[in-house]
Amino acid sequence: MFGSMKEHLAGELAGIRESGLYKGERVITTPQRARIGVLRHEPVLNMCANNYLGLADHPEVIDAAHEALKRWGYGMASVRFICGTQQLHKQLEAKISDFLGTEDTVLYTSCFDANGGLFETLLSAEDAVISDELNHASIIDGIRLCKARRFRYHNNDMADLEAKLREAADARFRIVATDGVFSMDGIIANLPGICDLADKHDALVMVDDSHAVGFMGAAGRGTPEHHGVADRVDIVTGTLGKALGGASGGYTSARKEIIDILRQRSRPYLFSNTVAPPIVAASITAIELLAESTELRDRLEENTRRFRQGMTQQGFDIVPGEHPIVPIMLGDAVLASKMADALLQRGIYVVAFSYPVVPNGKARIRCQVSAAHSHEDLDFAIEQFAAVRRELGK
Numbered sequence: 001m002f003g004s005m006k007e008h009l010a011g012e013l014a015g016i017r018e019s020g021l022y023k024g025e026r027v028i029t030t031p032q033r034a035r036i037g038v039l040r041h042e043p044v045l046n047m048c049a050n051n052y053l054g055l056a057d058h059p060e061v062i063d064a065a066h067e068a069l070k071r072w073g074y075g076m077a078s079v080r081f082i083c084g085t086q087q088l089h090k091q092l093e094a095k096i097s098d099f100l101g102t103e104d105t106v107l108y109t110s111c112f113d114a115n116g117g118l119f120e121t122l123l124s125a126e127d128a129v130i131s132d133e134l135n136h137a138s139i140i141d142g143i144r145l146c147k148a149r150r151f152r153y154h155n156n157d158m159a160d161l162e163a164k165l166r167e168a169a170d171a172r173f174r175i176v177a178t179d180g181v182f183s184m185d186g187i188i189a190n191l192p193g194i195c196d197l198a199d200k201h202d203a204l205v206m207v208d209d210s211h212a213v214g215f216m217g218a219a220g221r222g223t224p225e226h227h228g229v230a231d232r233v234d235i236v237t238g239t240l241g242k243a244l245g246g247a248s249g250g251y252t253s254a255r256k257e258i259i260d261i262l263r264q265r266s267r268p269y270l271f272s273n274t275v276a277p278p279i280v281a282a283s284i285t286a287i288e289l290l291a292e293s294t295e296l297r298d299r300l301e302e303n304t305r306r307f308r309q310g311m312t313q314q315g316f317d318i319v320p321g322e323h324p325i326v327p328i329m330l331g332d333a334v335l336a337s338k339m340a341d342a343l344l345q346r347g348i349y350v351v352a353f354s355y356p357v358v359p360n361g362k363a364r365i366r367c368q369v370s371a372a373h374s375h376e377d378l379d380f381a382i383e384q385f386a387a388v389r390r391e392l393g394k
Contacts, residue, residue: 019334020334021333021355026038026039026344031056032056033046033054034054034372034374034377035377038349041344043347044344044348045348045349045373045380045381046349047369047381048350049368049370050243050368051242051368052214052215052243052324052370053214053286053290053297053372054370054372055286055289056245056246056247058245058289060285061285061286063285064278064282064284064285065279066278069277069278072088072277073277074276074277076276076277078273078274079269079272079274080107081263081270085274088277088280088281091284092107092283092284093107095287095288096253096287099221099287099290099291100213100221100222101221102253102255103256103259104255104259105253105254106251106252106259106262106263106266106269107249107280108250108251108252108269108272108275109248109250109268109272109273110248110249111138111237111251112141113250113269114238114250114251114252115136115141115142115208116142116267116268117252117262117268118235118252118266119142119145119148119177120145120146120147120266120267121261121265121267122146122175122261123148123173124146124147125148125149126148126173127175128148128150128173128175129143129148129151129174129175130152130153130161130164130174130175130176131143131152131153131177131178132152132153132155132156132177132178132189133152133154133155134179134184134185135177135178135179135182136179136183136210138208139177139179149171151164151167151168152164155182156190156193158190158193158197161194161197162200165197165200165203169201175206175234176198176203176205177206178194179208179209179210179211180208180210180216180223180224181212181216181323183211184357185321185325186321186326187321188212188216188223188322189207189223191205191223191224191227191229191233192227192228192229195233199232205233205235206234206235206236207223207224207237208236208237208238209223210239213236213238213242213243213244214286215243215296215300215324219290220294222236222238224236234254235254236253236254237253238250238251238253239251240275240286244283244286244287245279245283245286247283249275249279249280297371299371300324303370303373303375304322304323304324304369306375307326307367308321308326310378311326311328311382314382314385314386316329316385317330324368324369325368326366327366328364328366328385329362329364330364330365330394331361331363333355333363335363335392335394336352336354336363336364337352338392339352339365339388339389339392339394342388343365343384343385343388346387346388347380347384348380348384350365350366350367352365353365367381
């Protein structure tokens, strides 16, 4: 049987390559940091990691993981409710709740799992979920798993959101679901507007804050703090795999009753091994580092401003904003791929984003600024982008 499928898949893959949409993987030979080794290349400047605060190779984070490995072991070999919960897991859940100012938190192996196990647990056919059109794939997939009616509103369009809330007025429960920061564009969600409409139409608000927790807001608590609406957001999901250390793991932090029911019925929580102890301990340390000083957040903000201004002065089409996600809009997928390859030869590690990650005709190179970058790093990156554009005649 595989003979015919093999032929079909080979044709599909050939079409992806011919259209310039094939996504290869480069092999990194060093820890994640500002400058990394790449197989068959000299060390390069990494401009596309989610390592916003540079904690992925922070010595205190690494030491915490080492100590936890020795004290708590390699892994739990079980799910939480059987024999997969250590004191360490409860400590991290309490630490996240305290950090975010929420009532309770439950850990997942990823934020994808947190979103995948949320909607099905809370909603039934009597309910409705209203989702931003640019939400992350994990929210989209999580919504698909539930039986609630589904509505989609235009990105950050409050008039369209209100229209959809009115359409869902007869639902028992309504949840408005949004990314805190839309990861392909660096656009920050209009949480004040969303919360106002949720109050008006008696809806809950859910925010996936994976690209904001740790560095947005005065204390790094994410977009709800950034917008001053932390007490009006009912559910926050997020990851430990970006600003909070960069490994893996995710969480849902919310009203206590929501967390209680997730522990009882959320399938990714019930049927997946828990987060490994070294990751848990390192994540606790990462959050403690953020509480000690604003230095890393301040540096990230300064670096973001410097890179955005420099790229704008060079005439690049970037999505306006203040977030360290800086999309360089190119439109054509083949051009984006050629530019990324040329930049690698000049010592800049970036990746071209094209369909289906972004819509057709919206290809881009998504740069991500880190607190680990120096001013010299960022100036070098700007210079190389400008040089490659000249080489390509664009």
